[in-house]
Amino acid sequence: MPEQSKSEPVTGGEAVVRALAAHGVTTAFGIPGTHNLEIYRHLAPYGITHVTPRHEQGAGYAADAYARVTDRPGVAITTTGPALLNITAAVGQAYSDSVPLLVVSPGMPLRHPRQPTGLLHEMRSQTEALRAVAAFSHQVSTVEEIGSAVARAFTLFRTRRPRPVHIEVPLDLLETAQPAGPVRLAPPLSAPAPSGPSLRDAARVLRSARRPAVVLGGGARSASAGCRALAEALAAPVVTTANGKGIVDETHPLSLGVSLHSPSVQKWLADCDAVLAVGTELAESDLWSAPPPLGGTLIRVDIDPARMYGGLPADLPLVGAARPTLEALREALEEEATGDPGARDGAAAVRALRAARDAETAERDARWVPYLQAARAVLDADAIWTSDSAQCCYYGALPHLPVGPRGRYLHPTGFGTLGYALPAAIGAKTAYPHRQVVALSGDGGLQFSVQELATAAQLQLPLPVVVFDNGGYGEIRDEMTARGDTPTGVDLPSVDLPALARAYGGHGTRADTPEALARALSLALNTPGPTVITVTEETPR
Ligand SMILES: Cc1ncc(C[n+]2csc(CCOP(=O)(O)OP(=O)(O)O)c2C)c(N)n1
Numbered sequence: 001m002p003e004q005s006k007s008e009p010v011t012g013g014e015a016v017v018r019a020l021a022a023h024g025v026t027t028a029f030g031i032p033g034t035h036n037l038e039i040y041r042h043l044a045p046y047g048i049t050h051v052t053p054r055h056e057q058g059a060g061y062a063a064d065a066y067a068r069v070t071d072r073p074g075v076a077i078t079t080t081g082p083a084l085l086n087i088t089a090a091v092g093q094a095y096s097d098s099v100p101l102l103v104v105s106p107g108m109p110l111r112h113p114r115q116p117t118g119l120l121h122e123m124r125s126q127t128e129a130l131r132a133v134a135a136f137s138h139q140v141s142t143v144e145e146i147g148s149a150v151a152r153a154f155t156l157f158r159t160r161r162p163r164p165v166h167i168e169v170p171l172d173l174l175e176t177a178q179p180a181g182p183v184r185l186a187p188p189l190s191a192p193a194p195s196g197p198s199l200r201d202a203a204r205v206l207r208s209a210r211r212p213a214v215v216l217g218g219g220a221r222s223a224s225a226g227c228r229a230l231a232e233a234l235a236a237p238v239v240t241t242a243n244g245k246g247i248v249d250e251t252h253p254l255s256l257g258v259s260l261h262s263p264s265v266q267k268w269l270a271d272c273d274a275v276l277a278v279g280t281e282l283a284e285s286d287l288w289s290a291p292p293p294l295g296g297t298l299i300r301v302d303i304d305p306a307r308m309y310g311g312l313p314a315d316l317p318l319v320g321a322a323r324p325t326l327e328a329l330r331e332a333l334e335e336e337a338t339g340d341p342g343a344r345d346g347a348a349a350v351r352a353l354r355a356a357r358d359a360e361t362a363e364r365d366a367r368w369v370p371y372l373q374a375a376r377a378v379l380d381a382d383a384i385w386t387s388d389s390a391q392c393c394y395y396g397a398l399p400h401l402p403v404g405p406r407g408r409y410l411h412p413t414g415f416g417t418l419g420y421a422l423p424a425a426i427g428a429k430t431a432y433p434h435r436q437v438v439a440l441s442g443d444g445g446l447q448f449s450v451q452e453l454a455t456a457a458q459l460q461l462p463l464p465v466v467v468f469d470n471g472g473y474g475e476i477r478d479e480m481t482a483r484g485d486t487p488t489g490v491d492l493p494s495v496d497l498p499a500l501a502r503a504y505g506g507h508g509t510r511a512d513t514p515e516a517l518a519r520a521l522s523l524a525l526n527t528p529g530p531t532v533i534t535v536t537e538e539t540p541r
């Protein structure tokens with residue numbers, strides 16, 4: 001890493017890269033352009049590896065997945081105007097799923113008037129556009145301010161609910177050398193926990209509950225062991241949102257997995273007399289419906305005070321990070337003598353609820369379940385799945401593909417974007433080259449970012465891409481049919497996706513049985529480059 005004295009002038013481009021490196025950034029995803037060359041010039045000297053996707057949307061999803069699996073911020077670099085707008089869907093996705101994503105871009109020169117002047121990639125306000133989807137969009141006005149802006153971003157990532165942010169460096173600053181000031185460093189990770197009476201109240205409610213429940217969202221991920229210990233101490237069933245998938249091993253006898261959308265599970269939850277919800281908004285995108293009324297006491301653990309009364313308001317709010325809060329709650333539980341967890345049989349309740357849940361949708365789900373079971377059988381416990389807004393993912397894998405805390409299943413939950421799975425798989429594989437990574441997608445969603453097959457081929461990433469092909473936008477076709485409408489704009493002419501993968505320098509095959517999928521997966525996991533494995537989805541008529 002180049003050494004400078006504090007007062008030595010550096011260009012804005014170097015100041016950006018210097019600040020990223022100072023915060024431990026080692027990988028960035030992005031696409032170079034005429035306006036960001038001064039950033040690119042400094043990446044290698046500061047030890048930052050760069051991955052070039054084929055579209056900025058892909059850079060955003062790859063950086064998002066990199067952040068989700070490493071718990072370190074993902075960094076994406078774009079150039080001005082259209083390039084920055086191309087990444088906004090990924091910024092929106094990261095916002096809705098609380099992912100720390102830092103987007104750095106150049107912007108129009110400092111003295112640029114808002115009215116058009118005809119500059120390349122000109123737009124009226126990049127920061128206004130990004131403010132609509134990010135936690136903040138900060139246009140710096142001096143080179144020295146760049147270090148502060150990056151430190152501000154990392155301070156948010158490390159001390160608050162993580163959200164995506166955008167930093168814009170005006171073109172004239174990028175190229176101008178000015179004193180950059182001292183390197184400003186964000187504070188280390190801090191994890192606040194509540195104390196005192198509120199913890200004791202929560203412990204008392206949970207101890208004396210006859211039917212307690214634990215609901216886990218993505219915010220509980222750092223507290224996996226604590227969540228399990230707490231559930232066991234209470235003999236309480238555990239249900240998670242999509243972002244909480246696998247925080248407690250989904251094969252654990254107390255786990256209901258991702259089931260909040262099931263009417264049977266919702267009815268049970270409404271009847272529970274105490275619900276401990278950790279790191280979840282309990283929002284419509286988690287429940288697939290408006291939040292159901294809860295009969296019992298709702299204890300919420302959340303780092304974001306604003307969430308306590310959004311959706312289902314907390315009866316007992318515990319504002320704090322999941323891990324220390326659950327540790328403190330366990331200590332309080334041990335001191336609380338009332339109640340007898342031995343009298344509850346959470347595992348029996350879970351067995352009955354799993355059966356009821358599966359019976360609700362058995363006919364629909366039969367088209368995915370045997371394939372997903374066969375796929376899971378050939379994967380390691382720490383395999384990473386990436387997901388898309390396709391039926392095979394949210395009806396199939398979310399409830400029916402169990403994962404544990406060593407593995408991961410990354411789903412584009414809140415924003416519900418399409419085209420996430422393939423670039424996210426590239427981001428995850430970049431972070432963990434030695435772990436198995438599998439992308440799962442529909443035929444429609446894959447084609448939102450299909451060009452990233454070229455990226456995976458260039459990087460020679462052994463990457464199976466399992467595609468359930470139902471000839472179009474199945475979900476939307478079903479919704480139109482359910483309304484009595486004539487399906488319009490939802491049937492897509494068949495594309496030979498395996499051949500397309502070969503054209504991009506990867507591999508492709510079809511799997512017509514679960515056994516064939518298992519064989520193809522095993523081969524793909526050991527073959528450099530992506531392998532598209534198409535399964536023709538059998539729709540029961
Ligand atoms: C970026 C984006 N555009 C449009 C939609 C609306 N949408 C939701 S599901 C869907 C169909 C997806 O098709 P496919 O990936 O093949 O999955 P399937 O529904 O067929 O299982 C569409 C168009 C969306 N979620 N995201």
Ligand SMILES: [Mg+2]
Nearest residue numbers: 442443472474
């Ligand atoms: Mg489809």
